[in-house]
Amino acid sequence: MISLREMSDEAVDERIFEIKGRMGDELFIPVHHYQRDEIVRFADCTGDSLELSRVSAATRARFIVFCGVYFMAEIARVLASDEKRVFIPSRSAGCPLADLAQPDDVERLWNTLERTAPGDYVPVTYANSHAEVKALCGRNGGLVCTSSNVEKVFARVLEQGKKVFFMPDRNLGVNTAFAMGMAAEFGVVDRYSHETPASILSHPILVWDGFCVVHKVFTLDHVREWRRADKQCAIVVHPECDPEVVLASDYSGSTSKIKRMVEQSPPGSRWVVGTELNMVQRLKRENADKFIEPLDSRVCMNMAKNRRRDLLAVLLAIEERDYSVEVSLPEPVRGDARRAIERMLALG
16 A cells, blocks of 8 residues: 555645545534645635634534644544544644743742632633643632633733733733733743742733743844825734734734734725745735735744645544544543633623
8 A cells, every 4th residue: 555655736636625525514614814824725614713613613524634733623622522533643743832831831830829818819811821730810809811812811800809810921921911001911931930929929921931832033123114005004913922023013813803903994005914935825825915024034843844745644544543642631621621711701
């Protein structure tokens, strides 16, 4: 039998479509905006991480092959019912941002906060985090948030007279504080902050010192260069970018917000977009009546790890009832993480 490596791209694609046709409603393939085109073509749905996880939980399909990075597949596993099985084409498609907030480090600092200022803080984690971090939030009255609703989540915590302990993305936390008029009211913590807690407890917002390796590389110089080159363009960036980049741009928003803004703009609109290159190039192709260029060319190498042959390998394994590569979580972690997500969803 010919190996997957020896098959042509066309043959691999044909085989994937054959299996999709054969499995029908039993199979659901959600695909993140940052995926390669070779994966997007097989999508049953495209979106950001939480959108796709919610759709995955609602689908009647028994087999979900989540094309994104690993924390996204974990969210789908948390929300999907027990009879569903969740897979990811490449299990090595991780997230450096999530890795910067290791569960043991987060829990060590959380325990210090609780010991020093019991009941003062509510833990909030960005969706871009490990399931164990979401579970810590779930069992301590905390929430998950996305780049779309982080301001709403922060506001709810602060309205209750509590303080926010947010992880793992420093930029998203700081940009949210700026947007809420609290530019001087945040503190930055990391894995060693439990050693000197007294200096940080005066802040109503504590943010973990993590960053997205893709969005971190967009700079103020990139914005200035585009301002000089094209005075009519609108610059929109993801809020994982540095605060100075967000403040210098015209708009910021989640991947879904960026996509919606560009698509709904009138013909002839001019856009410079600061987020992952695969998404920007796809926006450009699908909106040929507009000028769309990347702020700078940056690819998420972890998202790019999902390739057509990986997808086919998973589909073949499912057909052979080999579930050894499915995404699984211990039930206590899954249950606690679900509580944190459900608290977010209850906000609307």
